Amino acid sequence: MSTLVIVESPTKARTIRNFLPSSYRVEASMGHVRDLPPSAEEIPEEYKTEKWAQLGVNVESNFEPIYVIPKDKQKIVKELKAALKQADELVLATDEDREGESISWHLLQILQPKVPIKRMVFHEITQEAIREALRNCRTVDEQLVHAQETRRILDRLYGYTLSPLLWKKIARGLSAGRVQSVAVRLLVSRERERRAFRSGGYWDLKALLEHTQSQFESKLVSLGGVKVATGSDFDETTGKIAQGRNVVLLDEAQAEALKQRISGKPWTVTNLEEKAVTRKPLPPFTTSTLQQESNRKLRLSARQTMQIAQSLYERGYITYMRTDSVHLSEQAITAARECVEQKYGKNYLSPKPRQYTTKSKGAQEAHEAIRPAGNHFRTPQETDLSGAELSLYDLIWKRTVASQMADSRQTNITVELKVEDAGFRSTGKRIDFPGFLRAYVEGSDDPEAALEDQEVLLPSLKVGDHPNCKALDVVGHETQPPARFTEASLVKTLESEGIGRPSTYASVIGTIIDRGYVQLKNNALIPTFTAFAVTNLLEKYFPDLVDIRFTARMEDTLDDIAAGEAPWLPYLQKFYLGETGLEHQVKDQESKIDTKIARTIELEQLGDENDPIHYRVCIGKFGPYIEAGKGEEMITASIPQDLTPADLTPDVIRELVGQKAEGPEQLGTDPQTGTAIYVLIGPYGPYIQLGLESEENKKPKRVSLPKGVDKESVTMDMALGLLALPRLLGTHPETGAKIKAALGPFGPYVVHDQGKEGKDYRSIKAPDDVLTISLERALELLAQPKTSGRGGRGKKEIPPLRELGTHPEDGEPVNIYDGRYGPYVKHGKVNASLPKDSAVEAFTLAQGLELLAAKAGSSSSSRSKSKTTKTASKSTAKTTKTTAKKSSTTRKKTTS
16 A cells, blocks of 8 residues: 655655655655735636735635646646555644645645545654554644634735725835734834934942952932933933932932042942842743844844744754644653753752743644754754754753752842942852753853853842942943844744744745835844835825734734634625725725825924925835925935935934935035046935036946945045046966956956956955055955856856755755855756855754755746647646535535
8 A cells, every 4th residue: 555645845754755665655745736916817717807806815706716836836737646545544744733734725626636645644753653643644624724714814915905005005016914913013113113212421439449359339329319311211202300200310410429429428229128029930932932042142044043043943853833832742841851950950940840831812823832853852963964054953951951940049238338329239149059041041042151151259248338439430321222123122022912823934934024114124123114104105095904812812813713713704804805805995095095195204493493394204116215395396215225214313314305406516626637526415325426427428427335335535636546447457477368456246356357268256354455455465366266156267266155065866966156136056967045144153954955945846837838738737627616616515514
């Protein structure tokens, strides 16, 4: 008897194949094999004339979805059908969550198997888990399928109904989403708070004291029995002390006067308090907490974290990585406690096994937290992992093991001191027993170092002691605006508010970055002008759809549908077709939305108080720009693409508008031609220009400033040097060909130009400078192996950015190279670009194999003859129509 097992990915297939008898054939579906039409051209012909066709959902007939097999999956489907013909049994082994259940259901609809069917689910890919899953197979859970289908349909209706409105009213290419739009609104709201924030200044004193040859710090906390103001006493909107606060606000002069008055006076300990504190370990990771902690500790994005975790799961290192549960199985608890005892000793074990309770209502898709797989936890050193994979596994291992360790015990010490009428306070912390902190400290890579940092020791003091003052300093402070969201804090907020599912946060954050709603700078998510415009429109005309409470209730309803506690069809009908439904709202509001107003962003503090000119930001066809007007006069000036609302200060505005109104400021004159040289700011940042545009000089020479060089630091010599590029350095001693230094889209470089024989490039990196590099240094660079994908004929073998390993089918290398359009993975003659924002150092062999397989399938499909393609399309349309009807029938039977 032969059995066909279908999983999602080749990596998962390879791992599972090792645990199954030879009679089992394991194949990969490469994710979803069927979905709603991704574009207009994918809509089957018989539906294209329907007014609802663009949605891919028949809103006139019980919200029946129209499913199609994407072009790049048709080859895979054909192969799976062929494999099924040779099988006596079909086992669907896709992931255990709603999406995995949905993939299995779609496979059934497409393959229409005539053999017995089993649904196998497991939480980890180990030999024991796979064998146990085979013994406990079930049928496809249509309740989970309905819940996922409802979620998918609702998200399609939301996005495909609102997005076209944004295209009309603001700009093409924008998108709206049920979770995405709320996430953007959170970022915009925080940025508004930051713009409205008024900083306040205050001063205090810091003393360095000594007692029994031990030194410690103390800070001023009161004066004359009244509390000294700190940052928490200020009103963020005025920058002044909040109303009703009875505090002493010191300026610099007053603080200096106080310092002089108490200098040399005796210090006395007036009170001492010790408080015992016990800390319990955090629960093991869920999807959300793993994303948060890997962003804080490892600086990995949510998308990168999930990519790496997916690979670790599929290769059998960790349990399933999409889970809201903090529960650990008895097997896992035993394995974790064994690790604690072996590595740290019995005294570091918790007195009894710890079990954690999941607070999230929707935590029903997985049975366990994310932990190392198996009944024995391999230590990070026992694995063959490296790079980001090793770091993430190490994080998961430590957090899981720490969850079964003893509590940490510490003592917090507070010492009150007085010198005349000034009150000071010193705080200390003593670690009495580190407990779980020996293995894991949240936010720290090194628990041992973190323990040392946490312990703040004070000398042995008692009331009445008189420590000596070794130094007394005046310290100034300024209150700070609310911190911007990082990926970690945004994920935490979305989860705490009940917005979306943690398993989708990575793709949501990736989408808002890709769509230009957000720029990621220094790990902070900064909303763009487009984000402000879209949020303004949605808040004004569709407030419910970006309301946090409304979206959270929507999520609760979807969970109720999954649990069988709510019918799916009435909910969709009310959401989309009801009196206040989405379709009616869009039709009603569209005519009320003035395009000019929708594209205008009114921001506070764009100009100075005494400036008579009114400034506003608008979204145009080519990006955001400033409108500056006084009366009927109006000037527009482009805003550079990398400039966010946070950077738009009055000084920046005056510079941009002034450059347009009065012409650019002249840097100097070219000594050879007598032409003026200017430094300007354009949509892509600052650049140097030789002369101004005119009828005689329609395309003046322009050169962008090198990366890291700002407008203010440009000198005349630098400008002349940049305008003189490309610079001839000399000739190659072997070929006699020219060698030049130049500045291109990818930065400065040297080139060995051999004409018809091709060009050989090398990047110029610091400390070398494109303006000063010599011929000798250029020859040294050209003699080095290439590190980029650019180059002509006769180029040397290009070393990879990273070697991923060998291909399991032919043993040939699979490597990552740097290409003109970014990094790509290569195997033989097949190249596949890495997804945007993927980190080269975090990319895995498993991910590379999936990209290559998808690319190979797509290339093969595109080479097919048009006649075959048309025939396949007709066949697909026919199959789609039939399966759509079947899905409707099945759904009705289930819900009746």
